[in-house]
Amino acid sequence: MGSALPKAALPKAARRGLADEAADLVREAILAGLFPPGAPLREVELATHLGISRGSVRQGLAELEHEGLIRTGWHRATTVIEVRTEDVEEVYALRAALDRLAATTARRSAGTADFAELDRLVDAMDTECRATADSRRLVALDIAFHDQIYAAAGNGRLTTAWHAIRSQIHLFQLRRVESGYDHYRARVVDEHRELAALLRDGDVRTLARKAEEHVDSARRSLLAGLPNASPTSP
Template sequence: MSEPGRVVPARRRGLADEVADRVRDAIFGGAYPPGAQLREVELSAALGVSRGPVREALLKLEREGLVRSEWHRGAIVTTLSDVDVAELDSLRSALEQLAVRLVVANAPEADLAAIDEVVDRMDRARDEHEMVRCDIDFHDAVYAASGHRRLVEAWQAIRSQVYLFLLTRIGVSSDGYLTSIPAEHRRLASALRARDGEKALELFAVHRGEAFDVLTGK
């Protein structure tokens, strides 16, 4: 226990953070789909580290909502329940509406150009997982363009779970996904650039709704 008034030296957590980054990337890349077990022994061997940093990394990913612990299986990649899907959709809607209004009202040209650049990358996406990555990058750019620091932090708090939401969406059905997503996001970007708040809000709602409908079977 530390003495009153004394600051305890910080622990080095760089290795655990690096392991978390590697495992997160593997989940996002499809190597570990929802429901897959994440075994400490196998991960430590694959990454060339001891089990301690792996255990810390899995706890970090659990806090992000990417991993869940089950007493009889250990750490597994989160499988989103119907409640998870509904809550993520409603929270994303609330955050995104504020972001869109702020972008339309205040975003400088450089931030709008950054949004357009992500759309251009979508045209070159080689597979569904790369497209999902571009989709998340697009929304990163929108939140950055809002100029609202706490809103960006709120988005970051659910970003990994929204990524998992989109991965689950392509797992259910990827029909037409590669061909439709670039045009869909180009319309979103165009509405933002035109400063048409009403149109942008409508298009973003449709965009969210399509993924939600795929996941809920509507």
């Protein structure tokens, strides 16, 4: 039986290994603070530094633009996103809805290994707070905790939605810590430990409320550190 597809109906599969690697390396550099919010990302310089073609860099940057981590446009410089009030409000409103659904879904589907990993991450946060208190390491553990909740929920489309805003959340959380580290450090362990306990055997309504409150607390704390922003806006 012949093919149902006409000739040339599908393009050849692209080899995107280097583009993915470029995206990963630039993303890591942004989250490490090497390219702060608003910093330009020059294609030629990145290609030279990474030792790959401009085409691979261009594809990698397109991936980061899709994640919302950078902004670009026609006849416009490519830059790391700024942490603006309107962006924070939009992203955290979406995150609150996603986190609520992820938590309540994980409450029904999570297993022993999931709970053990959540406990391990909270313990690592506690250790970090008591030891070197590396703010970037602490935020990375925070993001990993929420990654685990989405993984435990077992909903592929929900996880895809999380990953669409994950890089922005990570950058915004770093900005939050930068403007109010003591406040973050004082709350991060207890808030995540409470979520872990509720996920294990808590009331679903209480879990849903606490998941949203956790996000709203982060939103208000971040906005309090931005100029001309109201941390109490809904």
